Amino acid sequence: MGKIFRFHTDVDTDQIIASQYLLYPTVEEMKSHAFESLDADFAARVQPGDYVVAGENFGCGSSREQAPAVLKALGVRAVVAKSFARIFFRNAINIGLPVIVCKPLYDHVSQGEEMELSLDEGTVTVNGTVYPCTKLNPYMQTILNQGGLLASLNGGEESAWE
Amino acid sequence: MAATMIEKLLRRNTGVETAKAGDIVTANVDRVMIHDIFIPFVKDKFEEMGFTRLWDPDKVVLIYDHLVPASQLDDPRHHRIGDAFADKYGPIHVHRSDGICHQLMTEAGYVKPGDVVFGTDSHTTTYGCVGAFSSGIGYTEMASILGTGKLWVRVPETIRVIVDGTLPPNVSSKDIILRLIGDLTAAGASYCALEFSGSTVEEMTVASRMTMANMAIEAGAKCALFTPDEKTADYCGVALTEEMTALRGDEEAHYIRTIRYQADQLVPVMACPSQVDQIRPVAELEGREIDQVFIGSCTNGRLEDLMAAAAVLKGKKVAPFVKLIVTPASRKVYLDALENGTLDILAGAGAVITHPGCGLCCGRTGGILTDGERVVATNNRNFLGRMGTSKVEIYLASPASAAAAAAAGKIVLPPAF
DSSP: OEEEEEOOSSOBHHHHSOGGGTTSSSHHHHGGGTTTTTOTTHHHHOOTTOEEEEOTTBTBSOOOTHHHHHHHHTTOOEEEESOBOHHHHHHHHHTTOOEEEOTTTGGGOOTTOEEEEETTTTEEEETTEEEEOBOOOHHHHHHHHTTSHHHHHHTTOSTTTO | OOOOHHHHHHHHHHOOTTOOTTOEEEEEOSEEEEETTTHHHHHHHHHHTTOOSOSOGGGEEEEOOTTSSOOSTTHHHHHHHHHHHHHHHOOOEEESSSBOHHHHHHHTTOOOTTOEEEESSGGGGGGGGGTOEEEEOOHHHHHHHHHHSEEEEEOOOEEEEEEESOOOTTOOHHHHHHHHHHHHOTTTTTTOEEEEESHHHHHSOHHHHHHHHHGGGGGTOSEEEEOOOHHHHHHHTSOOOHHHHTOSOOTTSOOSEEEEEEGGGOOOEEEOTTOTTOEEEHHHHTTOBOSEEEEEHHHHOSHHHHHHHHHHHTTOOOOTTOEEEEEOSBHHHHHHHHHTTHHHHHHHHTEEEOOSSSGGGGTSSSSOBOTTOEEEEOSSOOOTTTTBSTTOEEEEOOHHHHHHHHHHTBOOOOOOO
16 A cells, blocks of 8 residues: 555656756666656655556656656656656656556545555556556567566566567 | 658668558658757767767767857867867868757758658657658767667657648748647657648748748657658759658548648637646737747747748837847858848847847756746747746747737737738
């Protein structure tokens, strides 16, 4: 179980991690500034295992991979949204951060509610209600299962490429 | 079998003759672009993956543009890391102060019609202006391309955009793409290719097409595509071949949506704070006072853009309380604008002409704004906090609309010459 941090529609990458922090040498140094313009306390309050829930088009804007990376570094278990911008989506899978499309969830949950994610079942559960999620394409599922593209390439698996 | 332009392009690139929207194919990458903000991360990932050499150094272009010239103490570190990477794994192409990456990739001849190109920047969609498939990726995927020369892609569905007729004199390709983003919304083209055609598009310069391809990402698009023609070939310095002109979507191909505009009915528009899809006609925004104007960026920092601004500002002065910042997209644009007198007119009107580069667009240098200030800008994003604090209002506009605002000190319709 983890807590829900709920954000709006069209959350862009500048809102996830602003450009002035991208020059910090490591993601560890950036992570305390995640979502700073939307919720200045986010990084202090989020606990490992918590979830980010959002509306449509989460992660639109820049190609900055630091956006999913700071969320992963803060221990966010998964981002569950109505839809994702494509570069954010690929980046998240490539670093092993689950990004889950769940159309019905967003309109029925609130900030702070407890949520459970089952990647195997492809569902999230909040307050006893089970919400079905959209499956990843097999290609991406393979990369995610192996812990990201780096792990996938280093694991000697050809599956990520052919 | 009827096909869209992206299907044809990816079939040719991959050799998979049956490739269609929804299929996953492994693309053979013709060129990659990495810019200065992400090179340290790309280098780390490349080495963590265990690669010891680049798949093809000649296909790698490293461009310093976001942090040139350095404005903060951490900036030079990125250039040192980039130079060391080039020394160790090169020879690769490095541009240390020649202009914005997206301008240079086509201007310096790195991208040709039909190519597949990836870059560590979301506005990599720009190279669709010459009929290339180009898209933005993160640094981990870039590292994997550097080692393998390949990237898996899902062949995107296509939204066809047809613009016919003659644009009114004060309406530019920026107004078309802003209008389209407003109609599609910021997520309306997610994962899709935007394929542009119609007589207006055919009449356009490559530079104008570049403005539209550049902003395709603001509707979520994976890429934007324009069929190569004589102008494209001329711009790219190649001979136009049948292979190039065949890169055209078939009428009978499957498009998930077709959007048509009549050019003569389009009007000057702006994207209002703080979303790219909050589009309103300039006529409805007239009278809003402004503090600053920015003319530049990979969206609208080319010679024709600076000339459009100069045409509005000729013989005029910028309003006394307005700062007008003009940033040519590249050194070549700068020199051309110097030579043909455009910079004379702009500087004479009171503009600050800055060094070529990303400048204010990425909010790091050259005109940062603060709470309560309002800017009219020709770049591609008006996100919260993009050019300063989150209480700055950014209006995105064409160069002519921006120049007209600079002279008036408020938003006004650009003159219809």
